[in-house]
Amino acid sequence: MAYNRFKWSLQFPILVIDTETTGLIPFKHEVISIGYAMVDKSETGEYTITSSDEIRCHPKRPEDATEKALEINGYTLEKWDSLGAISVEEASEKITSLMEQYQTAYWRAGFDFPMLLGFISQNGTLEQMNKTRDANKILDIPCLLPPAHFGMALKNAVKLYGKPNENPHCAKDDAIAAANVLITLLKMREKEGLL
Numbered sequence: 001m002a003y004n005r006f007k008w009s010l011q012f013p014i015l016v017i018d019t020e021t022t023g024l025i026p027f028k029h030e031v032i033s034i035g036y037a038m039v040d041k042s043e044t045g046e047y048t049i050t051s052s053d054e055i056r057c058h059p060k061r062p063e064d065a066t067e068k069a070l071e072i073n074g075y076t077l078e079k080w081d082s083l084g085a086i087s088v089e090e091a092s093e094k095i096t097s098l099m100e101q102y103q104t105a106y107w108r109a110g111f112d113f114p115m116l117l118g119f120i121s122q123n124g125t126l127e128q129m130n131k132t133r134d135a136n137k138i139l140d141i142p143c144l145l146p147p148a149h150f151g152m153a154l155k156n157a158v159k160l161y162g163k164p165n166e167n168p169h170c171a172k173d174d175a176i177a178a179a180n181v182l183i184t185l186l187k188m189r190e191k192e193g194l195l
Helices: 067-073 077-082 088-101 109-123 126-135 154-161 171-191
Strands: 014-021 031-041 047-056 103-106 138-140
Touching: 014 067, 014 088, 014 109, 014 171, 031 088, 031 109, 031 171, 047 088, 047 171, 088 109, 088 126, 103 109, 103 171, 109 126, 109 138, 154 171
Parallel strands: 014 103, 103 138
Antiparallel strands: 014 031, 031 047
């Protein structure tokens, strides 16, 4: 198979990231929630999720948010406050620190990574953005899928390769769901000799 012609180079632990945003346009719409799950490989070769968390912050420009995005992710000022929302500057610093340390993986790398770069460039420092952009090795999880499943939505991939996600559009739960799919796909690719 054509997709099997090279080996994947991975650095563990891998930080699986998902975002919730106020819309779909980087630099216009904002990240309001960043979920992450850490996938590690033990000395015996077992893949596990070792930790997970979520960073929430309020948008600086709520007037730019689309109604659909807020409906999907359930954002309200009161809800985010009750869930421990922090400032966008603190959120930028926290996610930048993690992204600098670990290889990152995304279910939608073409969306989440540009949204995070926009978020960091608007709320962090230039140094944070440059370090994050330059140091990051990105794994687009769907690239590990068999060719017949390329382009599959996370909700469908979870049914085939993961564990049920009972709270979709929650960044932490989506990151955990993507991490579970990643673990299954890593095991498959390992059996094929690609890792």
